[in-house]
Amino acid sequence: MSNTDLMTKFGSMLDSYFLISKRGSSIGVEMRAGFSSFLTVAYILVVNPQILSGAGLPINSVTTSTALSSAIATFLTGVFANLPMVISPGMGLNAFLVFSQVLGLGVSLPQAFACCIVASVVVAVLAVLKALNIILALVPNTIKLATVVGMGLLLSLIGLQSAGVVVANEDTMVGLGDLATLNVALAVGGLALIASLHYNKVRGSILIGMTVTALSYFTILNKWPAKVFALPEIQFFPHDFSQIQAMNPSAISAIIAYTLVMVFDIGGAMFGLGKLAGIVSGNSVPGSIPLFLSAAAGTAFGALTGTTPLIIAAESAVGIKEGGRTGLVAVTASLCFLISLFLAPVIQALPPVTTAPVLVLVGAMMMGEAGHIDWTVMTSAVPAFLTMVIQPFTFSIANGIYAGLAFSVILFFFTGDFLVYFRNLSKPFPGEEMEEEHGDDDAHHEPLLSGGEHPRRISSPFNYTRMSHRITADIQDVISRSHYDRTPELLIGSSRQGSDALARSLPANSQTGFDIPRSSPPMYPPVPSGH
Template sequence: MLDRSVDKTYFQITSRGSSWGVEIRAGLCTFLTVSYILVLNPQILSAAGLPVKETTSSTALVIALTSILSGLLSNTPFILAPSGLNAYLAYSEVLGRGVSLPAALACCLAASAVVLLLTLTRAVTLVMAIVPNTIKLATVVGMGLLLSLIGLKTAGIVVANPETMVALGDLLTVDAALAAGGLALIATLHHNKVSGSILLGMTCTALCSFIIRQNWPTQILALPSLSHFPLDFTYLAELQLGALSAVLAYVLVMIFDIGGAIYGLSNLAGLTGAEGGSIPGSQAVFICASLGSALGAYLGITPLIITAESAVGIKEGGRTGVVSIVVGLCFLVSLFLSPLIQALPAVTTTPVLVLVGAMMMGEAGHVDWTRMTSAIPAFLTIVVQPFTFSIANGIYAGIASSFILYVLTGDMFKSLRGMLDRATEPVESPGEETTATTEDLEQPLISKAVGSMSNVRQFPRVASITDLLKGVIDHGERPIDRTPELLIGNARASALIQNSSFLNRLPPTT
């Protein structure tokens, strides 16, 4: 009776066309696919001085608690975990700018608070609409190049050179061979749609390293080792440009990535369409991501986003929050595996970073390279990230160039003229003709574009920088005489989401 009651009234398993067995199996498959983050995240953050053992436990605990909370509150099969922002914190902020680790983590906490505030005030949709879609797409490509550069540098394949800045390293080293072999293995498994291909490839790479170097781990299981890391808000309190830049980068990536994943994965799972196209539980997902990111900053990890690997569970048939809860429980069990994860060599991350970078490159195909108002901002967003080792710099370069071209090409003035013309057009009603009143003209134009925000209950059909987002059309891609549609959800967007290159490359489970 309890099982049936929970099914019908809370998780809605039957009404969404699933079953308890399917949901649990989907959760297990998703965990196998995304569990590589337990190895990848601590290894990357260790470059910033964070201890691998404690970071492994923190990563597992934060993902577990956040996924369980999200499953209960949002009832969606979306998994929240650290993203490429870990490389931004370690290599751009701490190693690049020389920011102290406590100050960098304080920026993560501040960004989490900002996203939570924007979510509670329902301003997330407006923030997403301000940034052109071209920048969102290009940000993914730039992040892919940056992650690939970090991976190749870790394996010694790319090295610094005082004359040419970078150069090809020694390809005859053990690390280079392991990286190349691991990448070939993971790519082959991925091509053949093997479930958990990334985890299997990383495991094989680690085993080869243990065999060659004879440095086998001496311990596999241990009690979790958790410790909080001090936060230094002096950097933020002084309102230094670097601190504000870092916070803004975290906020934008979180909003665009989470929003796009919600829209794309919800379309994949068939969760859209009800209540005028709204996505059930989307606001709860943003809240859980913000709270989890705040806890993560306290425990020494970077902000969370929805992982694209969530699509694996959806392809397996998962449709409810039970999937997230099962994944969370699996991560709780993994808390006791920190000694084994700590013993893994850093080179095991290289194949994953390069593979993810290659998959992110697919977004470049959705940029309109024939229009300068799209091509230049996209190009700058892409190349500035790896060239300056900073995601934030790439976003700022793209936004600035987009606005400058928007003004210089005259598109802005044409858009304003078109909006003013529409504001003064007669308003026709069925059976009668009327003209716009003074009160109508005084209504803010942004209100006309966004609509009544009070009616937006759960961020319907938002878009973002992942390959799960294809829906927003910015000024370089849409007719300038058309009122901006900030909350979009049309057939074109749905078709692009369903045919997303990243989703199609995710291995279906068997």
């Protein structure tokens, strides 16, 4: 068999395993998208060690730990979840460990990393028990859509900060930076270049723009990397579970904080990026359970070697906008993380302005989701708005979701919607009639009341079957009050009619940035082994 035949067979195997053609992509596009995603998130290899060094951790060792844990989690995500998403240490979580736990409360590093390990185990257990599906299903769709917009605002803010356009200001918190700088000029030029290439549908526009920006920076300032290769260093840290065993409040609160941030940060980013890629099935993302397990595995390894919990990198949107749709994007990015172990000098020499225009452009592309939110209903508009703005203001996707959910619950009670919800609980649920019909004979022959309700059902409105079914089927509509039943085109994936209505009203690859699935099943589809 010739080399050409081997390559053809290997390509066919990749296409079959990752469903590349089925999702409208190609091997070349997937690999280019994976490389683009890696380049935009490569700053974590520089920033994460710098932050953790504040707690006394060696920079070189943390750099290796960051790359290895990201490579492991991202590879597992690609192979088993088949999602085009990069997993890396969360920026907010590393700051929490250093400034809140170690420096603030005086927690030792072994104790802090022990909390990270326990949190990863909790997330893994919740994923295996499929409890995460239930938790995420309770999030109203307006919050999910707003999460996408908030992620775009957060990415844009990071990009503007990297370019020096937005700077800290003691009086106004933020302000306009000095626009007469090389970084601003390169960022503006890079943004114009990438946007123009994207407008003309040039493949690899993002990667081309990043490369031109980086080379321009090195050439103008003559700041080329001093060396290219360096051997990685790794160090395993001891762990102290004594505070956890003693149920120390600070340790338990840290575990809860890590767990909640991982669940909602990963869940929100997963839905937002899934929407961007057009792979949302109904109201869920196929492969979510393997994704959470992959992040948990990477977090456990990272805690053993000296880094903080891992979440989905919002910068994965760059690879998706480059055309990435499958797990081959993640596999490619994971290989780049492994190679970066030996290319640390080059990675550390890349200026932040390299990724600045990309983040701003991707942020702009994610704004289209705001059009699918019903802004005329305050119980929908206010939580959605808080979800959007809290993310960039606090540098946290999870904080935005918390704010949106909290205000949804507050309005749920203050507006009296809870009365409507609990009144609906007394209505028969499909399947209950059969149970009543085949119950005992006395119940079968009891007459119905004038309202059509069975006496036994009236007397016991809070049975477990009805509650467990309705709480996932109705709570989103009642809390968000977005009137999706009257305007199904506003809801993506809530029903077959709503999905088809939106699909008919928008052309493929319109301003939303993703293809609208027609008649998608409303629940999680079974995830085949390895996909």
